[in-house]
Amino acid sequence: MRKEYMMTPGPTPVPAEILLSQARPMFHHRTPQFSELLADIEDGLKYIFETKNDVLFFASSGTGVMESSVINLLSAGDKVICCSNGKFGERLIKLNEAYGMNVVKLEYPWDRVVNPEDIKRELDNNPDTKAVYVVQSETSTGILNDVKAIGAIVKNYDAVFVVDSITGIGAVECKTDEWNLDVVMTGSQKGLMMPPGLAAVSVSDKAWAASEKSTLPKFYFSWKKAADSLHKPAPTTPFTPAISLIVGLGEAIRLMRREGLENIAKRHAILAEAARTGAEAMGLKLFAPANGRGSAVTPVWVPEGVDGGKLVKLLKDEYGITVAGGQDHLKGKIFRIGHLGYFDRFDILTTLAGIEMVLAELGHPVTLGMGIQAAERVFMDNPF
Numbered sequence: 001m002r003k004e005y006m007m008t009p010g011p012t013p014v015p016a017e018i019l020l021s022q023a024r025p026m027f028h029h030r031t032p033q034f035s036e037l038l039a040d041i042e043d044g045l046k047y048i049f050e051t052k053n054d055v056l057f058f059a060s061s062g063t064g065v066m067e068s069s070v071i072n073l074l075s076a077g078d079k080v081i082c083c084s085n086g087k088f089g090e091r092l093i094k095l096n097e098a099y100g101m102n103v104v105k106l107e108y109p110w111d112r113v114v115n116p117e118d119i120k121r122e123l124d125n126n127p128d129t130k131a132v133y134v135v136q137s138e139t140s141t142g143i144l145n146d147v148k149a150i151g152a153i154v155k156n157y158d159a160v161f162v163v164d165s166i167t168g169i170g171a172v173e174c175k176t177d178e179w180n181l182d183v184v185m186t187g188s189q190k191g192l193m194m195p196p197g198l199a200a201v202s203v204s205d206k207a208w209a210a211s212e213k214s215t216l217p218k219f220y221f222s223w224k225k226a227a228d229s230l231h232k233p234a235p236t237t238p239f240t241p242a243i244s245l246i247v248g249l250g251e252a253i254r255l256m257r258r259e260g261l262e263n264i265a266k267r268h269a270i271l272a273e274a275a276r277t278g279a280e281a282m283g284l285k286l287f288a289p290a291n292g293r294g295s296a297v298t299p300v301w302v303p304e305g306v307d308g309g310k311l312v313k314l315l316k317d318e319y320g321i322t323v324a325g326g327q328d329h330l331k332g333k334i335f336r337i338g339h340l341g342y343f344d345r346f347d348i349l350t351t352l353a354g355i356e357m358v359l360a361e362l363g364h365p366v367t368l369g370m371g372i373q374a375a376e377r378v379f380m381d382n383p384f
């Protein structure tokens, strides 16, 4: 018998309360029971997104709502500024190009944060820009971009600010209204602690005004259809919703309200601090720069002389610990410890212990226990 530990930044582990809630018998969605649940969910999503805006949701992975933002906000040939400092920033560019947008690319090396001043400059140079796209928490590199600072800039222009917070929401602060984030997106299998299959998007008044001018074709992912159904006296969805997932989301919201958003962000910050401190105490180097380290995932350089692919494989095969490898040019060069959503202290200690044992086995000079000692100290100094 072996126990499995899924230390990946999506999908993420699902608490038993959520899993069990989804096992309930099916019920019909054109019923008062479903309308009541939906009203509750809408309240809960507003709490989690820290917004008064509509939060719409669709049966899709995160990429579905990313696509919804393009087709609801834009028209073919519109100018958009897309910031990219990792794999998901690249996806924003590809998505906008797929729909024929005129994309102004702000591309950075993967170990740099997006510079808000660059966005200001591009907005000044391109006053016809319709939208600015930024990933808040870049899952491929662990970098946290400062969407608060960027929001303070974009609010002074006509462009709508669209934020991919798919590994931000539920892990770090994301103050939609206070920070002037017009469109914020997340997916169920990340900080919401759920199985994959639901994605949510908040829409500000500025974004609704932009959507009225949008001429790209839209049907299933139409924000207007979703909002019209949601605003009926008995709230509903335009099409058959993912009923079991929505029941699960109700449970996730209950758990998140119970812990409180501030405590959730604090827990993630401490878990991330322990993961970083532990990795460094083992003699490993962190990938993300000190000015942009997020709390969702900790990317670590594979040490010289160690085969990164082997490290990830041995962790899984021998100890049942799944961490994520690097993507694209970082494949084999970094590994990523996810700690986003349903994670606690012993998940981090388990993973650090596994990494120490595998490194020792691969002949890397490491003193067993150094990483976990350092992480334990972080936890003892920062109770939550």
Ligand SMILES: *Cc1c(COP(=O)(O)O)cnc(C)c1O
Pocket: 010, 061, 062, 063, 064, 088, 135, 137, 138, 139, 164, 166, 167, 187
């Ligand atoms: C997971 C993720 C997405 C969406 O990916 P899906 O596989 O479509 O859910 C988008 N952006 C970021 C930053 C992510 O981590």
